[in-house]
Amino acid sequence: MADLPPARLRLFRPAFYSTGMDCFGPYTVKVGRRTEKKWGIIFKCLTTRAVYIDVLHNLDADSFLMALRRFTARRGTPFELISDQGTNFKGGERELREAFAALAPELQAHLARQQIEFRFNPPNAPHFGGCWEREIRSLKQALTATIGAQSVTFDVLQTVLVEIEGILNSKPLGYTSSDIADLDPITPNSLLMGRPDSTLPPVVYPESELISRRRWRHSQVLADHFWRHFLRFYLPGLQTRQKWQGDISDIQVGTTVMIVDPQLPRALWPVGRVSEVFPGADGRVRTANIKVGEKTYTRPIARIIQLPSISE
Structure with missing residues (x-):
């Protein structure tokens, strides 16, 4: 079994710094008296396990680029995007590359650090993206439990997908104890918004903590607290190697x-x-x-x- 890839260990980096993505669907939505097919797209942070879900109107490069722009506007520009070799992903990557090449040299030098690195898994290898393929399975189970096979409006589908995103981001990353005195497990929401559940109210600071420097310090301490728990309780569980203990020779050219x-x-x-x-x-x-x-x-x-x- 191989070592953990660098994308799983982007510690103390923003969420979605290394992101895996894939499409799922289609789902039938009602538009007036007719029905249309819509697809979903999932972006998953490979380090914090957080997810971002959006709706695609078509499986083409334009719809993917629009979804990518919405994603970067809400979660920031990722360093790398990993996906299968879908034609919409390949077409979107090609358009971004051609648009960057058409810029003036001064702009290219200024935007060089903001380019997204696209990485594509080989064909017929869904296990290369098992991290987000398993999340799609959980998402489909939640969709089946909520809307089933019925046709819903676009607003209903979008709302359900966003609520499922909140549920997936609230899943504990480690062991959950039944003892109320034990610490709460770390969830993706802990690293995204500073609290384990998005439905909880924000923290109310006392009058003595209204000084901006103290509030900034408090938020930094809270973020460090979550990262320490991430490193202590979740990361060691990824190091276990339960399969492929034997060493076999690599395949050679000409075989x-x-x-x-x-x-x-x-x-x-x-x-x-x-x-x-x-x-x-x-x-x-x-x-x-x-x-x-x-x-x-x-x-x-x-x-x-x-x-x-x-x-x-």
């Missing part, structure tokens, strides 16, 4: 392999040779390019079966 394709019968799975490998930060190969005839496929190691070498 004959079979590509696993669940949409085809096993007898028709393509066979080719590894033309390029992509080691991770720990030096282990987890993605490779396989050349089958004149085509080249990028696949994760979990979708590749190594075959005995074929003599030519």
